[in-house]
Amino acid sequence: MSGVTTGDLVLPDVRTRIADLAEYVAIPSVSLDSDPAAMRAAAQWVADRLTFAGSYLDETAGNPVVRAHWDGAPGAPTILVYGHYDVQPAGPADEWRTPPFELAVDGDVLRGRGVTDDKGPLFIVLEVARLFMEQEGRLPLNVKFLIEGEEEIGSPHLDEYVRSHVDDLACDLVISADGAMWRPTEPSVSVASKGLAELNVLVEGAATDLHSGRFGGTVANPIAALASLLASLHDRDGRVAVDGFYRGVRALTDQRRAEIAAVDFDDEAYRVQLGAPALAGEAGLSTLERLWERPTLEINGVQAGGQYTVIPHRAAAHLTCRLVHQQDPAAVTKAITEHLLKRAPVGVTVTVEPAHGVPAYAVDDDHPSIVAAEAALARVYPGQTVLHAVIAGTLPATWLFEDALGVKTLFFSFSTSDENLHAPNEFLRLHRIPEGIRAWEVLWRQLAGTLAGTLAGTVERRQS
Amino acid sequence: MSGVTTGDLVLPDVRTRIADLAEYVAIPSVSLDSDPAAMRAAAQWVADRLTFAGSYLDETAGNPVVRAHWDGAPGAPTILVYGHYDVQPAGPADEWRTPPFELAVDGDVLRGRGVTDDKGPLFIVLEVARLFMEQEGRLPLNVKFLIEGEEEIGSPHLDEYVRSHVDDLACDLVISADGAMWRPTEPSVSVASKGLAELNVLVEGAATDLHSGRFGGTVANPIAALASLLASLHDRDGRVAVDGFYRGVRALTDQRRAEIAAVDFDDEAYRVQLGAPALAGEAGLSTLERLWERPTLEINGVQAGGQYTVIPHRAAAHLTCRLVHQQDPAAVTKAITEHLLKRAPVGVTVTVEPAHGVPAYAVDDDHPSIVAAEAALARVYPGQTVLHAVIAGTLPATWLFEDALGVKTLFFSFSTSDENLHAPNEFLRLHRIPEGIRAWEVLWRQLAGTLAGTLAGTVERRQS
Numbered sequence: 001m002s003g004v005t006t007g008d009l010v011l012p013d014v015r016t017r018i019a020d021l022a023e024y025v026a027i028p029s030v031s032l033d034s035d036p037a038a039m040r041a042a043a044q045w046v047a048d049r050l051t052f053a054g055s056y057l058d059e060t061a062g063n064p065v066v067r068a069h070w071d072g073a074p075g076a077p078t079i080l081v082y083g084h085y086d087v088q089p090a091g092p093a094d095e096w097r098t099p100p101f102e103l104a105v106d107g108d109v110l111r112g113r114g115v116t117d118d119k120g121p122l123f124i125v126l127e128v129a130r131l132f133m134e135q136e137g138r139l140p141l142n143v144k145f146l147i148e149g150e151e152e153i154g155s156p157h158l159d160e161y162v163r164s165h166v167d168d169l170a171c172d173l174v175i176s177a178d179g180a181m182w183r184p185t186e187p188s189v190s191v192a193s194k195g196l197a198e199l200n201v202l203v204e205g206a207a208t209d210l211h212s213g214r215f216g217g218t219v220a221n222p223i224a225a226l227a228s229l230l231a232s233l234h235d236r237d238g239r240v241a242v243d244g245f246y247r248g249v250r251a252l253t254d255q256r257r258a259e260i261a262a263v264d265f266d267d268e269a270y271r272v273q274l275g276a277p278a279l280a281g282e283a284g285l286s287t288l289e290r291l292w293e294r295p296t297l298e299i300n301g302v303q304a305g306g307q308y309t310v311i312p313h314r315a316a317a318h319l320t321c322r323l324v325h326q327q328d329p330a331a332v333t334k335a336i337t338e339h340l341l342k343r344a345p346v347g348v349t350v351t352v353e354p355a356h357g358v359p360a361y362a363v364d365d366d367h368p369s370i371v372a373a374e375a376a377l378a379r380v381y382p383g384q385t386v387l388h389a390v391i392a393g394t395l396p397a398t399w400l401f402e403d404a405l406g407v408k409t410l411f412f413s414f415s416t417s418d419e420n421l422h423a424p425n426e427f428l429r430l431h432r433i434p435e436g437i438r439a440w441e442v443l444w445r446q447l448a449g450t451l452a453g454t455l456a457g458t459v460e461r462r463q464s
Numbered sequence: 465m466s467g468v469t470t471g472d473l474v475l476p477d478v479r480t481r482i483a484d485l486a487e488y489v490a491i492p493s494v495s496l497d498s499d500p501a502a503m504r505a506a507a508q509w510v511a512d513r514l515t516f517a518g519s520y521l522d523e524t525a526g527n528p529v530v531r532a533h534w535d536g537a538p539g540a541p542t543i544l545v546y547g548h549y550d551v552q553p554a555g556p557a558d559e560w561r562t563p564p565f566e567l568a569v570d571g572d573v574l575r576g577r578g579v580t581d582d583k584g585p586l587f588i589v590l591e592v593a594r595l596f597m598e599q600e601g602r603l604p605l606n607v608k609f610l611i612e613g614e615e616e617i618g619s620p621h622l623d624e625y626v627r628s629h630v631d632d633l634a635c636d637l638v639i640s641a642d643g644a645m646w647r648p649t650e651p652s653v654s655v656a657s658k659g660l661a662e663l664n665v666l667v668e669g670a671a672t673d674l675h676s677g678r679f680g681g682t683v684a685n686p687i688a689a690l691a692s693l694l695a696s697l698h699d700r701d702g703r704v705a706v707d708g709f710y711r712g713v714r715a716l717t718d719q720r721r722a723e724i725a726a727v728d729f730d731d732e733a734y735r736v737q738l739g740a741p742a743l744a745g746e747a748g749l750s751t752l753e754r755l756w757e758r759p760t761l762e763i764n765g766v767q768a769g770g771q772y773t774v775i776p777h778r779a780a781a782h783l784t785c786r787l788v789h790q791q792d793p794a795a796v797t798k799a800i801t802e803h804l805l806k807r808a809p810v811g812v813t814v815t816v817e818p819a820h821g822v823p824a825y826a827v828d829d830d831h832p833s834i835v836a837a838e839a840a841l842a843r844v845y846p847g848q849t850v851l852h853a854v855i856a857g858t859l860p861a862t863w864l865f866e867d868a869l870g871v872k873t874l875f876f877s878f879s880t881s882d883e884n885l886h887a888p889n890e891f892l893r894l895h896r897i898p899e900g901i902r903a904w905e906v907l908w909r910q911l912a913g914t915l916a917g918t919l920a921g922t923v924e925r926r927q928s
């Protein structure tokens with residue numbers, strides 16, 4: 001149990017640290033533009049703060065990753081901190097109230113591109129490491145860093161990098177400084193994210209578009225055929241009507257329903273926020289139950305014909321499913337494919353092409369990382385219930401770390417999902433910085449004692 | 465009964481007349497490009513051949529129309545010859561076997577842009593008029609000409625022109641030199657064309673596209689809603705499932721079924737020609753019955769979302785119906801609108817916007833124009849049955865002439881629908897020229913005797 005101490009770090013006044021963060025925000029490390037000098041400057045800025053851990057830039061086929069490893073706690077568990085130094089493009093300049101690459105302090109918020117995604121949240125981790133080294137000369141546990149520069153463009157080289165550095169990156173837990181708390185009104189910890197199954201449907205009729213007069217009534221219309229196929233995917237109660245779709249989905253327990261029912265959530269405010277005429281979805285379930293606990297099948301796009309009086313010769317649709325629990329992306333794709341092919345109308349050819357699959361991700365409520373995160377959040381948000389939230393989106397990195405390194409990922413970001421991520425006027429609540437530093441401190445101290453001998457001993461490493 | 469003679473015109477060898485037609489084809493009167501010099505040159509070329517009838521160019525807001533009026537048969541009926549001097553763009557130059565604007569004689573066919581649509585068929589009328597004037601010094605009946613220059617771009621100024629020249633254009637029958645015989649294997653006369661009802665459907669959900677993970681399961685998907693609406697438009701037997709859609713549609717008589725069954729039509733050859741996996745349509749009807757006698761509802765296009773994992777905020781569809789018999793375009797549009805609005809799923813707003821309507825057109829089998837056309841075709845195609853075909857497309861001009869001038873339109877073109885209209889290598893069968901001249905001669909001679917006292921006396925002029 002080396003590295004555990006009960007003494008708290010002394011935190012500096014956050015306002016004295018803003019200049020340092022401002023320097024980081026000022027580097028326009030927009031991965032979509034990929035200006036090599038800017039990308040490398042941002043990576044170097046991070047590496048410069050991790051020299052105590054032997055930091056270096058490691059090349060990939062794209063932007064370099066920042067790597068570091070502090071291994072001064074023999075016998076203690078090892079965590080891997082994940083984050084990214086790249087940011088989204090600034091977008092329309094005239095919508096920003098202050099220049100995007102000049103960090104502005106505006107009352108209780110900091111404003112600038114990347115300040116909440118992910119420069120501010122990563123800065124919090126760099127600060128906690130710096131303070132530990134300054135005040136205690138060591139960290140409570142062994143810490144590796146993997147900070148990439150392509151998260152905002154879909155991490156095209158992360159998979160290859162991780163899989164070819166499995167031994168270097170070996171750890172007992174990944175902690176992501178990326179992510180966001182669900183909303184500002186209470187602390188939350190993410191216990192699951194949804195998986196993804198993606199497919200393309202193509203319906204083909206005649207060899208070319210046909211004049212709807214000269215040929216109407218003699219051939220099938222591919223759009224009508226596609227519409228009947230798409231309409232067959234859900235029943236009248238909003239459930240997915242594909243045999244086998246729900247295989248692996250656990251029934252909602254009374255306990256989970258009670259937990260979700262206890263969350264203060266205003267359907268009408270949410271509806272107004274989205275601008276929808278009404279909320280909709282599976283009958284018999286609340287909005288949050290549908291969002292967090294249930295898989296979905298969405299039609300994302302249809303391309304077919306145009307404004308002219310033709311019978312188009314093809315109609316294509318793009319579908320994605322968000323998966324939960326033990327649903328298998330490949331099995332879901334297969335079930336949908338069979339459903340569609342079986343219903344192909346006369347006069348058209350139906351082709352279904354699976355495109356992409358990621359399993360759902362979940363960590364048990366009593367996993368040491370969740371217990372430690374709750375303790376850390378309880379310390380900085382005393383008296384508040386910590387929500388067990390679900391990231392209803394898909395986080396391929398969690399699957400990558402589980403598949404390649406055999407470990408769970410804890411999302412521990414002090415960003416909040418309402419802080420204009422990817423939009424103009426991105427901001428970070430100033431108070432999240434000291435809260436985050438204290439929380440990471442408590443998290444590390446606790447994990448140093450609880451993580452060792454649990455994950456380290458039992459996790460089977462799947463090196464594929 | 466003035467103007468009727470039993471003597472036949474002496475026809476020149478068609479090959480001696482090709483140079484004249486070649487001059488006309490050489491003028492690149494592409495209305496889509498609208499080079500004013502080329503358009504005017506083509507119009508003038510036509511007008512130059514109608515000087516005996518006092519021809520002149522009359523201005524419109526677009527390309528000029530060619531007008532002429534030979535009124536030297538007092539007491540005889542008056543016909544209005546309709547045609548167009550504009551052509552489609554040549555399209556891909558490398559697909560033409562000979563230059564599009566140089567008339568080529570290739571064995572039994574003439575090749576060049578516009579040679580069958582509509583320069584060759586109009587040339588036939590100019591020839592018959594020329595030969596009558598040369599050999600008999602007069603025409604058998606009074607003839608007006610209205611040759612427009614914007615047919616290939618949808619005749620945007622024809623409606624206004626006709627309605628503001630109702631007295632000038634008064635006649636007992638319109639004969640169109642535009643159109644096409646159904647196929648080369650037998651002569652045919654068109655007794656009907658289908659009407660059109662057109663509408664746009666818009667389904668709207670949330671105010672913006674939403675992330676299908678972060679919001680999936682909480683709001684309706686506009687594409688799924690649109691698919692269910694579109695799928696509800698037909699029943700399992702391929703019939704339109706909209707209440708009131710078939711109002712005004714006459715039952716198929718045994719006689720008409722027998723007529724159609726007697727037509728030599730090869731379903732399999734037709735299927736192969738279209739490249740469709742199978743033919744399809746209303747159960748219990750033959751392909752030609754569906755094509756000629758039944759109204760249709762086609763989905764022409766859908767615009768919604770794309771390839772990304774979003775829940776799109778809108779989905780739009782464009783629909784057109786082809787109408788028959790007494791179906792009222794406005795009533796059909798209303799019935800479909802009500803059908804869709806009644807079925808709007810929860811969570812979306814459905815808007816239906818009618819766009820365009822043209823009633824179906826028909827002329828009775830025993831109308832003097834049909835009887836005369838059959839006699840004319842029997843003369844040049846002896847021993848062959850003249851098919852009563854339906855133009856399954858929509859011809860707004862027929863409705864215009866009926867509505868504004870109160871007269872029927874006879875389609876009497878010697879183009880054939882397989883002659884690459886609107887495509888590269890447009891051609892006209894050479895033998896159609898002398899056949900056409902003879903047929904027009906017989907048609908005019910017969911109408912001079914049968915049309916007078918029928919249409920002239922009974923038609924009610926609806927001037928709107």
